[in-house]
Amino acid sequence: MSTSSVVLRVIATVPGGGSAVGLSGPFAVLTEPPVLENLMISPGRPSVPADVNITVDVVGGFPIWEVWLEADTPAVNISMTPVAGTRTFYASLSYDAPASVTFVIRASDVRGVWASLAGSFEAVDEEAPIAVAQAEPREVPVGGTATFDGSASTDNHRIASYAWSFQDKDAQHLEGAFANYTFLHAGTYEVTLRVEDASGNFDTDVVTVIVASSAGGVRSETVPLADLCALSLLLFGLAAAALWVALWRRMFQDRGPR
Numbered sequence: 104m105s106t107s108s109v110v111l112r113v114i115a116t117v118p119g120g121g122s123a124v125g126l127s128g129p130f131a132v133l134t135e136p137p138v139l140e141n142l143m144i145s146p147g148r149p150s151v152p153a154d155v156n157i158t159v160d161v162v163g164g165f166p167i168w169e170v171w172l173e174a175d176t177p178a179v180n181i182s183m184t185p186v187a188g189t190r191t192f193y194a195s196l197s198y199d200a201p202a203s204v205t206f207v208i209r210a211s212d213v214r215g216v217w218a219s220l221a222g223s224f225e226a227v228d229e230e231a232p233i234a235v236a237q238a239e240p241r242e243v244p245v246g247g248t249a250t251f252d253g254s255a256s257t258d259n260h261r262i263a264s265y266a267w268s269f270q271d272k273d274a275q276h277l278e279g280a281f282a283n284y285t286f287l288h289a290g291t292y293e294v295t296l297r298v299e300d301a302s303g304n305f306d307t308d309v310v311t312v313i314v315a316s317s318a319g320g321v322r323s324e325t326v327p328l329a330d331l332c333a334l335s336l337l338l339f340g341l342a343a344a345a346l347w348v349a350l351w352r353r354m355f356q357d358r359g360p361r
């Protein structure tokens with residue numbers, strides 16, 4: 104316990120100018136500052152968006168005059184609110200973005216004697232974005248250009264990067280919420296969008312683009328085997344029917360009146 108020594112000097116003056124001086128003491132005067140303890144940050148690792156509650160208990164030999172919270176992010180210097188019937192003071196800070204936060208709490212008693220306590224915490228982003236891949240148009244002729252659109256993707260904070268990837272002979276990579284690409288080969292293309300936030304959380308989505316060999320329709324790169332079989336059977340049937348018709352006509356003409 105810290106003390107200072109104080110001596111009181113009493114001067115008594117009477118009418119007519121006479122006076123007397125008396126000394127009293129020394130007295131021991133308590134100079135110990137208030138104590139800040141039980142600092143609590145809740146939640147301890149806030150995930151944005153989040154409200155962070157900071158509480159501290161302030162005790163001392165004299166009544167507490169005021170308690171302040173000074174933080175760097177956001178830059179504030181606010182008075183903490185006393186909890187009635189306790190020695191606890193609290194304040195709340197809001198975070199929409201990740202941040203490394205440091206703060207100092209200062210408490211002063213009615214004598215003006217004060218003390219401080221420092222703290223820190225990390226406001227983090229642990230929520231992955233939601234990727235939404237779109238393309239316009241979804242069907243293009245060979246030589247046509249499609250625009251990839253990832254602008255409908257969302258995140259609790261913000262999306263830091265958009266990356267498009269697909270295979271067109273070689274692996275193709277494009278960047279940006281919007282990206283244009285001219286297709287030179289017919290086929291069906293699975294275009295993957297990957298969106299990532301500033302904390303490295305990510306999500307993917309796929310949009311399909313069909314590239315037709317001509318403006319009149321979509322040409323497949325390969326014809327399914329079942330379609331080839333069906334076509335062969337049809338041609339064979341037609342040929343057989345034509346042969347039978349020819350035979351019957353030949354027979355009818357051979358047996359007819361001459």
Ligand SMILES: [Ca+2]
Binds near residue numbers: 228229259
């Ligand atoms: Ca996020």
